[in-house]
Amino acid sequence: MSTDDFLSRFGSPGASRPDPVAAAQQAMRNPLPARFYKEAGVLERDGLFHVALDGRTARTPARRPLAVGSRAVAEALAAEWQAQAGQIDPAAMPLTRLVNSALDGVADQEAAVRAEILRYAGSDALCYRAGEPEALVARQNAVWQPVLDAVESLIGARFLLAEGVVFAEQPAGTLAAFARKLDAIPAPVALAGAHNVMTLTGSAILMLALANRLIGPGEAWDAAHLDEDYQIEVWGQDEEAAERRAIRRREFDAAALLLAQG
Known part of the structure; x- marks a missing residue:
């Protein structure tokens, strides 16, 4: 199987990606192809860092070069490919799938992606606080409020807070500053x-x-799972939920790397 065949089968083009857990589970149900290359590495060419399989640039499902502007990202991509053993497991390649999506989808739909992020900001989880129990309220205030304060200082505008599920429309000026x-x-x-x-x-x-x-x-991940962790403390951990969370964490780590280095 060639690089192009593999990526056409297991890549994830398009700006809108399926749920990472579902995507990984689906990938694990597909027959896994045999590793068809000996060495994965990085080549610098035309100002970009290319992922190379046996010296040839790998390509996305849309046949774009699998190349990025950051050596750190390219090396992490190559490490995913090099780590594959007798078979290639796309569930173990979250960074490759996400970069494919970036190059084949986000590149052509930038305005739509930015608009979706802005819509999230209009009803952001950090702006909706619990009314009870007191322990959860205190924890949300202790963890979320400093982050919210820092972002408000960054953008020079304030978000409105709400309790429970009552919708609070954010000021237009706040969303414009966020944008x-x-x-x-x-x-x-x-x-x-x-x-x-964000997702x-x-x-x-x-x-x-x-x-x-x-x-x-790590702080972002913990803040995002504050409510879930509180429920785990109260009711205990579910094994299947823990497995799904571990998959999401790998996806998150890949996304955080792109956000920092992309």
Whole structure:
């Protein structure tokens, strides 16, 4: 099987990606192809860093070169390919799938991707706080509020908070200020990372904080799962839920790398 055949079969073109857990589970149900190359590496060419399989540039499902502007990202991509053993497991290649999506989808749909991120900011998870129990309320305030304060300082505008599920429409000026900072995230690679960080955390605010190094990836992940972790403390951990969360974490780590380096 050639590189192009493999990526056409297991790539994920398009700006809108399926749920990463479902995508990984589907990939694991497909018959896995045998590894068809000996060495995965990085070649620098025309100002970009290409993922090379046996010296040939790998290509996306749309036959674009699998090449990025960051050596760190290219090396991480090549490491995913090199780590494949007798068979190639796309579930173990979240970065490759996401970069394929960036190059084949986000590159052609940048405005739509930015608009979707902005829509998330209009109903962001960090703006909706619990009314009870007191322990959860206190934890949300302790963890979420400093992040929200930092992002508000960054954009020079304030978000409205709500309790429970009552919708709070954000001021137009706040969303316009958010959009100006969002526009600073370059497309397509970093923007693809931003989109996935947002969908995996449920928060455009956490994404923007991470993009501007106001918090680190671990802090963003923990903040996004604050409610879930509280419920686990109360009711215990579900094994299947833990497995799904581990898959999402791998997807998140890939997205965070693109956001930082793309």
